[in-house]
Amino acid sequence: MTKIQNLLSSRRKENVSSQPQSVAADQSQSPVRHIAIIMDGNGRWATRRHLPRLAGHKAGVSALRRVVECAADENIEMLSVYAFSTENWHRPRIEVDGLMRLFWETIRSDLEKLHRDGVRLRHLGRLYDLAPDIQQAVRESMDLTKDNKRIGLNVCFNYGGRAELVDAVRQIIADGRQPETISEEMISSYLYTRDLPDPDLVIRTAGEMRVSNFLIWQSAYSEYYATPTLWPDFGREDLLEAVQSFQQRSRKFGRVLPTSV
Template sequence: MKTDWKTLPAHVAIIMDGNGRWAKSKNKPRLYGHKAGVETIRNVVTLASQWGIKVLTLYAFSTENWKRPKAEVNGLMKLFGDYLKKEVQSLHENQVRLCIIGRRDVLAPSLVHLIEEAETLTKDNKGMILNVAVNYGGRLEVLDAVRSLAEKVKEGQLQPEEIDERVLQKSLYTKDIPDPDLIIRTSGELRLSNFLIWQCAYSELWFTSVLWPDFTEEVFKEALDDYCSRKRRFGGV
């Protein structure tokens, strides 16, 4: 691997795309692809933790994904619940702190219970932070932050002129973590799809045509190598 480990991104975010197309290419149902995608998640989480990446954020289910067929949505929710049941102990043993970002109000109570159990178990871990975005939308996140700040202004806890980028940042789902240094998207699509739209202002973007179930260690390294070859100026020279 060519990567200079000193310049690895502290926070990597991944839009995991292409499970359905991967399954279709094998004449299998879409859920078959999502199950294969879970195996890729397991591998990527292990690699990121081993390489010293401090934060890994995975886009698992967007607010727009509810438009998919009910059977697929139900299958995805079951897969997520199964992942929590099977993986949380391993994450805990490896000092990974699990955080679920996104709206929980429309998730099944049983799934919310699993989320809360997993977050409670891992909350004091000192290793990598694993954010999984479920029922997440970047615009909704900003709206929720604005509404929260508006309530504070209404109650006299905050003055409008006190609201700056730092104050708004503290009201986001990701309030306690740094913005992503690198955003990866698989499957060949060249857009962010409502993912971390506030946080990505200065993120490096990396796109690959590889479908998520085929996202191997070598492809991950390729993304990191490319990131490490770039010069980040943040508007300077």
């Protein structure tokens, strides 16, 4: 019996040691301040459980709550999440309507808690295409939380990287900018993310290996991390594994790093 107890105790220790530990203490080593997430796999999660796709999207909202709390605990300054793309309008009408309703209901149900928890909300995307009640709810949420400091949460809803660039170019032309004055810095100043830092790390769930028109300008030198985990199953351990992977990489930004002697 003693041998069995010792064996079980040893295995428990192995399991604990294999779990990702907090990365907050390692942030000075290779800090990750801004994480962007392509939250993929809600529909597959629901299909595998013989549930309607909207049930997967609701489970995805629960996953987002977990990840925001974990990121804030780990002193990550900002999250940007891909909630609804400009291409998602081509999905079946019942799913689009459900996503719009879920977006509105989530803002209404979670806003006060997010505000108490120090979350600063921001919408990235074409707000004018959304229903008036959703537009109002988004503006109210941003106004209420604009001074919060714990973590920034940028919700990319009705967002597309190409659409963002089109909108930027249109505004540059409308402002009468001369061609010779246009620079990368100027273009960046016309994007939805004009006063935000570029993401250090982009996480994609559900095993897909594509950028899907997400922050294509801003993520030019971001590190990418893909996981087979479906978004509704994504949690603290998954986030910490992604951050730990990021911390093991050398970011060169096109340069050659000096070799150690």
